[in-house]
Amino acid sequence: xxxxxxxxxxxxxxxxxxxxxxxxxxxxxxxxxxxxxxxxxxxxxxxxxxxxxxxxxxxxxxxxxxxxxxxxxxxxxxxxxxxxxxxxxxxxxxxxxxxxxxxxxxxxxxxxxxxxxxxxxxxxxxxxxxxxxxxxxxxxxxxxxxxxxxxxxxxxxxxxxxxxxxxxxxxxxxxxxxxxxxxxxxxxxxxxxxxxxxxxxxxxxxxxxxxxxxxxxxxxxxxxxxxxxxxxxxxxxxxxxxxxxxxxxxxxxxxxxxxxxxxxxxxxxxxxxxxxxxxxxxxxxxxxxxxxxxxxxxxxxxxxxxxxxxxxxxxxxxxxxxxxxxxxxxxxxxxxxxxxxxxxxxxxxxxxxxxxxxxxxxxxxxxxxxxxxxxxxxxxxxxxxxxxxxxxxxxxxxxxxxxxxxxxxxxxxxxxxxxxxxxxxxxxxxxxxxxxxxxx
Numbered sequence: 001x002x003x004x005x006x007x008x009x010x011x012x013x014x015x016x017x018x019x020x021x022x023x024x025x026x027x028x029x030x031x032x033x034x035x036x037x038x039x040x041x042x043x044x045x046x047x048x049x050x051x052x053x054x055x056x057x058x059x060x061x062x063x064x065x066x067x068x069x070x071x072x073x074x075x076x077x078x079x080x081x082x083x084x085x086x087x088x089x090x091x092x093x094x095x096x097x098x099x100x101x102x103x104x105x106x107x108x109x110x111x112x113x114x115x116x117x118x119x120x121x122x123x124x125x126x127x128x129x130x131x132x133x134x135x136x137x138x139x140x141x142x143x144x145x146x147x148x149x150x151x152x153x154x155x156x157x158x159x160x161x162x163x164x165x166x167x168x169x170x171x172x173x174x175x176x177x178x179x180x181x182x183x184x185x186x187x188x189x190x191x192x193x194x195x196x197x198x199x200x201x202x203x204x205x206x207x208x209x210x211x212x213x214x215x216x217x218x219x220x221x222x223x224x225x226x227x228x229x230x231x232x233x234x235x236x237x238x239x240x241x242x243x244x245x246x247x248x249x250x251x252x253x254x255x256x257x258x259x260x261x262x263x264x265x266x267x268x269x270x271x272x273x274x275x276x277x278x279x280x281x282x283x284x285x286x287x288x289x290x291x292x293x294x295x296x297x298x299x300x301x302x303x304x305x306x307x308x309x310x311x312x313x314x315x316x317x318x319x320x321x322x323x324x325x326x327x328x329x330x331x332x333x334x335x336x337x338x339x340x341x342x343x344x345x346x347x348x349x350x351x352x353x354x355x356x357x358x359x360x361x362x363x364x365x366x367x368x369x370x371x372x373x374x375x376x377x378x379x380x381x382x383x384x385x386x387x388x389x390x391x392x393x394x395x396x397x398x399x400x401x402x403x404x405x406x407x408x409x410x411x412x413x414x415x416x417x418x419x420x421x422x423x424x425x426x427x428x429x430x431x432x433x434x435x436x437x438x439x440x
Contacts, residue, residue, distance in 0.1 A: 015311045015321075016423075017349060017386050024323055024350055028332055030360035031205045031275060038191050043247055044204035045360045046184045052177045052197050055170035060115040062091075064165045067106040067128060067154055068119035074156045079136060082155040087131060091116050106154055115166055122165035127158040173197070183362060185247070208358040210248040210351075211274040212239045215263060215281040215290050216338060219255035234409060235280040235343045239336075242347050243278070246355040258282070260294035267294075271327040275358055278351055281338030283310060283320045291322065291335050308333060314423060316385045317342035321350070340409045345388050345418065348439065371398035371436045373419070379428040381421040390415035391436065398436050416440050 033047040062068065068091060077083040085106040089099045093112040101107050101118035108131070109115075109122060130137040131154045173179060179193055186194075186202060194202055219233040220226055233255045243250035253270060256263045267277060282291035295308040308324035319342075322335030332354065336346040348366065356364035373379070374397045381387040390401045390411050398419055402411020420435040421428060428434060 013311070014314050014384075017313060017315050020311065020313055020321060020323065021350055021353060024332075024334070024354050025357055025364070027323075027325070028276075028354050028357045031208060031358050033203055033205055035201050035203050036206070037201055038194055038199070041186050041202040041204050042188070042191055043207050044186055044202070046180055046182050046186065047203050047205055047360065048182050049178055050180045050194065050197075050199065050202070052173045052175055052179045054197060055175045056172035056196055057167055057169060060169050061093075061167050062109045062111055062113050062115060062122045062165060063167050064122055064124045065111050066109060066122050066124040066126075066165065067156065068101055068109045068116050068122050069106045069156065069160065070101060070103065070118065071120045071160060071162050073104055073106075074121075074123060074159050077156050077159050079157045082129075082157050084153055084155050087152050087154050106156070108154075120162050121160040123156050123158065123160050124165065127156060127160075129155040129157075183360070185359075185361070205358075205360040208248045208275040208355050209273055210240075210243040210250045210276045210278060210355060211253060211270045212236050212243060212250060212278045212280075213253035213266065213270070214239075214255045214338070215258065215279060216255060217257045221254060234340055235338065238340065238344055239278055239280060239347055239351070242344065242352065243355060246352045247359055248276075248355045256290075258290045260290050263290050263294040267326065267333075271329070271331055274331050276351075276354060277326065277331060277333040278336065278347070279322075279333070280336045280343045283322050283335045283337055295322070295324075295326065295333070295335065308335065310335070314385050315349075316382060316387045318346040318349070318388075319385075321346065323350075341390070341412055344412060348418070348437070349388075367438045368420075369393070369436050369438060370433050371396055373397075373428060373430055373432045373434050374399045375430050378430065379419075379421065381426055381428070383426050384423055386423050387419075387421040388437070389419040389421065391417045391419045393417040393436050393438065398434065 069085065073085060074083045086104055088105050088107055091099060091107050091109040091113045093110050095113060098114055098116040099107050101116050107116050107119065126137055128137060129135055131152055136157050179197055180190055184190060214233050214236040218230050220230045222232050236252050236255065240250045240252040251273060256266050279291050282289045292310050296310065308322050310322040312319055313321050317339060318337055320337050324333055325331060326333045334351050336343045353364040371393050391398045392401055392415060398417060400419060401415045416439055418437040420437060
């Protein structure tokens with residue numbers, strides 16, 4: 001996995017959201033294609049068109065349990081004047097040697113079984129006496145499909161048009177058709193189609209492996225006892241879940257204490273299973289910003305092209321950010337701020353597109369829409385910053401959820417979208433149409 005070195009400028013420069021994202025997407029390259037067995041290819045992106053080698057279904061077959069008949073033999077059939085036909089045998093699903101249905105004859109047929117030569121239609125068993133001689137069968141009785149009814153006589157009480165209850169060969173897809181296009185994400189229906197046309201493998205770009213770790217000596221794992229000054233580590237759980245939601249195979253690493261040597265060692269250990277590393281916390285300007293301390297000088301002589309650039313972005317929340325590559329394979333690394341909302345918003349804006357780019361997808365962004373702002377008072381936004389506010393969006397309207405604080409996890413849990421306030425806007429009045437990023 002190779003990446004281009006990020007652009008570097010003075011630490012005091014204020015980068016725009018678009019510039020930062022542009023650098024990330026320019027540096028991240030799609031993963032190399034591999035051939036995977038179908039169960040392992042779920043969630044991956046096809047790298048080539050898949051053509052249909054054999055039509056589906058591959059032969060005319062019955063869509064009902066019933067009797068295969070000739071149309072002329074059941075013309076005008078009714079309960080008062082049923083058509084009496086000789087049953088020449090059974091046709092079961094998977095049967096290779098087929099009976100021939102001649103004039104005055106019928107073959108008992110099961111759902112999915114090939115339409116036998118001579119037959120033109122299928123009459124459901126409910127339209128017959130099931131070979132029992134007891135009048136119309138009004139349900140699927142076990143006796144009407146018992147082996148002893150595979151010969152003898154059956155009475156048919158309704159007529160049938162040609163091809164009735166027959167699934168035609170190629171009615172799903174025909175040989176030579178394109179089954180799936182390159183760029184398709186393989187979900188359950190696509191996996192089913194590949195299997196149905198006989199493909200046991202698919203050539204895909206693998207799901208990216210993303211390692212997520214949070215930093216901070218104050219962090220405690222959920223389930224453990226909190227002591228004074230400690231908080232539970234929520235960021236690593238949130239971002240690991242977000243990475244999986246984006247399509248990645250995600251690995252969560254327990255919180256790392258504020259020690260640069262420990263952090264660098266932990267990251268080095270994780271590189272063997274990482275196509276992308278995401279850290280959260282320790283990227284600001286404080287005395288204990290361990291990520292900056294550990295990674296600011298990784299671009300040394302023995303690792304040409306690598307290095308992490310720490311920046312200030314013209315956005316709220318999420319001003320401090322870091323991006324670059326690390327290790328001998330130049331594994332991309334994104335360093336996000338530690339406040340929960342800042343971390344999650346940063347993930348949506350920068351990490352999710354990077355994951356989608358690694359997958360080889362063309363559209364890497366969340367969908368956006370325009371909606372009318374519903375709020376009690378005008379929204380304020382700092383000039384020169386692009387603000388992202390948690391919100392709920394429905395039926396053409398969007399409502400802010402919670403305040404602007406970057407620590408408000410509860411509000412984030414109820415949001416399904418982000419209101420985007422541009423850099424040159426300081427106030428947004430109720431009723432204004434705004435841009436909205438849809439999160440789910």
